[in-house]
Amino acid sequence: MTRRFDMDRRAYLKTVGAAGATAGVAGCLGDVLGGGDEDVIVPGTASGFAPFEFINEDDELVGFDIDLAEETIDRAGYEVGDWTDTEFDSLIPSLTEGNIDFIAAGMTINEERQEAIAFSDPYYESDQAVLVAAGSDVDASAVEDLEGLIVGAQGGTTGLDEAEALVEEGILEEDDLRQYDNYPLAVEDLENGNVDAIIIDIPVAQNFASGRDVEVAFEIETGEVFGFGMRQDDDRLGDINDALGEIRDDGTYEDLIETWFE
Template sequence: MKKVSVLILTAVLILTATSLALGQGVLKVATEAGFMPFEYVDAETGALLGFDMDLIREIGNVLGLEVQIDNIAWDGLIPALLNGNYDCLIAGITITPERQEAVDFSDPYFESVLTVVAKTGSGISNLDDLAGKIVAVQINTTGDFAASDLFDAGDVKGVSRFDTVADAMQAVIIGAADAVVIDLPVAEAYLEANPTGALKHSGPVSDNEFYGIAVNKNNKELLGQINSALATLKAQGIYDAIYQKWFGGM
């Protein structure tokens, strides 16, 4: 009985916290700002910038809510949402069946694929070339899932997991890993921001995957509002303008 009571109390607290936040005209959002061009910290101003950041702020405008965004660790995003600390998450989060068991997702707002990043001249250009190699990934991403599947099948030597994309890339640069499996737009943005020529990416190496905004399963009302706002932004051409701003040159 105590366990049931605790679960009920937890659910009530989560719903209450969410209602209070939205009732005060605030949408509390969490992200992990190491996923350029979707979310990153401006080195000069400290502002959170990127495609996702522009999109969630425009969603807030449509809903008439002030958007407050916190930058937290990637691995803490879903736990923080489930604890009621935030109303939603936007962080280039791929919609997967496993994640859908824990949270609800908005309608997809971005389509992506995975790629392999390796040293220029390494001869690594696809997943098959990773045989016997050590693969670096950001922990609990679809790149991690793909590399883990390769490891379980005996196709790679090992998987090194890092908290950030930058740390995974650095592992390849210093020779601690042979390649990174990562989302293609993020690889392109990283290489554009670090044009040393030391690394290259292979192009698409996976099926398409889709990003969604994560919402607590207890908050169907907010989920519907976010989906409605996304549809409005697309109908008004605002979504296309944001997309062109961040990906028009890629």
């Protein structure tokens, strides 16, 4: 079951710790940030992950992460730079190379990523879902039922991590794992019968199920938490966390949840 975030900062620190494209900005990272101005925070995302981030019918970048990130940056006292929209697995390299300053992309906080970047306090909690084509012959209610099936996920995501774990456990054959640049491509392959199932975050799976010919077969409880990503040496992270706290406390967070998820 998907849960909006309700863990306080102290509990978060005990749980996961406080560890900390596009053509780039040249030069030493030191004090040079994505926009070349410490008053500007240049955000990056990977659209195709509705309702967190996606391109709408008016060709605009919108979504829960977009609104929350812009509100957070603004309240922290900084200017929101121009958004960079790239593939998900290009976001961390873009951040560490200084092309962007801030990742807002439904990114799960985990130890591997914390070795490269720092995360804000978490702002959302989610599990994974297994998505299948509506009316297909796939009868799956647990991960063991995926044996012998072709399963896909987006590269660089925790959905792919879950699929690779199934390969290690011998449930999936390595040749039956499909990796995609983004989830819209994966869902298209699912609808066309080229893949039997895909593993994806629950809110995004539910969004696809509401508008495409696919359905959620079952959920995988992972207890992931999403955070905004910044460079480990970016001292603006404290301001971002303070702003996130204000947004939760004054009801703005719940307003955004209602807008994008309810």
